[in-house]
Amino acid sequence: MTGRPSPLVRALSTTVAAGALLATAACSDDGGTDGSRVPGVAASQVAGKKQPARQTPSPTATLSTDGARAALITEADIEDDWTQVKDTEAGNWHDSLLIGTVDVSGFLTAKAQAADCQRLLDSLFDDDLLGRPSGSSELRGFEQGDSRLLYQVASYDRTDPQDSLNWMAALPEKCDQFTATDDGEQRTVQVVDASLPAVGDAREAVRVTVRGTTGGTAATLTLDVAAVRVGDDAVTVTAGGLDGGEDDSVRQAAKLGTQRLKDVLAGKTPAANPSEIE
Template sequence: MTRRPARLARAVSCALAAGTLMTTAACSGDGGTDASRARGVTAEQAAEQQRQTPSPTATLTTDGARMALITEADIEDDWTQVRDTEAENWHDSLLIGTVDVSDFLTAKAQAASCQRLINSLFDDDLLGRPSGASALRGFEQGDSRLLYQVASYERTDPEDSLHWMAKLPEKCDQFTVTADDGGQRTVQVIDIPLPDVGDAREGLRVTVRGSTGGENATLTLDVAAVRVGDDAITVTAGGLDGDENDSVEQAVKQGTPRLKDVLAGRTPTPNPSQIE
């Protein structure tokens, strides 16, 4: 195969990619060393900057959503991953019931928000039904469970749901739910802090006190949602053993960069990301 003259090859390369830092360096007479130094950037540094710059956000696929899921190594303590089919069927009966409208000053409006909360916790769709790809993974530790979901909301707006979540500690700070058997449960909602990750985020702790199987019980759930563009991570963790706030924080801290990597066309590292 006939090789093109070096000068012609260099000229064609410059014409095709004019304007980028690396091309400017490559088109200089001595391989770009002087041009790079003039900008205070070496050719190696320029290459590293280009490698670290995320590509345009891609549409999340089902395979991508699964790739973005966390593993046991990403969360602290002794969580054990369960089968996906088992996690899909996790529903806590303490979350079934009708909100008592008489608990609220503005009645129907506030009661509707609180009803939406307990319904979405039971159905595992805190941000609404995904309009695109989605994947979930479940973990167990004693009597506690952690459900981690990655989903695309490309035709809906996860930001609206985050705004709704942000108002719940005020609107639904405490209310009563009446179960089908007439039993009453007290629900309290407070906000919890989350690591500064993603484009937007909200965290809640929901405590339900009532009875199950004829015995008094307290269900504590820590809930987090993190938006990355039109996609989002949701984490729900807890049970009768108490709060799981540390594990929720760790999940979003390690999981958000995994989702960002997938959307940038990169394969997430198999080991937990070290983010301070």
């Protein structure tokens, strides 16, 4: 995504989803779109989670555009009844509940912590959780009822994805609960730690919950967000919606997707059947 939308575009945008991926917050019982948000109380912690030193992985091939596309997961790689959507549709998923300015007054360290929380909302809306890729990047989207899953494979060969993983690791403490406002409407955002299988060179996961209103009705958007680094490349997964989070699907996508990326970087063809992966 490029830039943040103008107030007019925000007001007109009703195409929503969750990963950085994003489940629509514009769905209500009567099919309504944007609405007001409920107020919340901001609070957060100061300390961040200490991260281990970055380990240098074995040399791998440069991720090409074709390689990034081959490393994308398929419907067979995730559980339940996910259906793949057109790439152009997935690339335009935005969630209006993620638009807003973080209330700085609710933080103990004010601007520093608020900036981290603002980055979280912005990156989820813009689908660039680890920052803008410096190399090849491919997206694939899936939907299941009112939930959506966005999967990205990207190269960060001129930046360091570990820095972004360290930022993610501190979010549950720095941004445990805060308030964001857009056009006078408020919503409460909560961030909690989540877990992933031991895959890749490093990994982080969080669950983000946004409470607001849509179509005049109170609504809660829940997103499970994960990122796994393999050298200077990474996979990111964001899934969820108004029906709740999608933790199991995110864990499965991260596990099998990381193996697909490793296979591509090793010059192998990813397994067509997930059962072939140990």
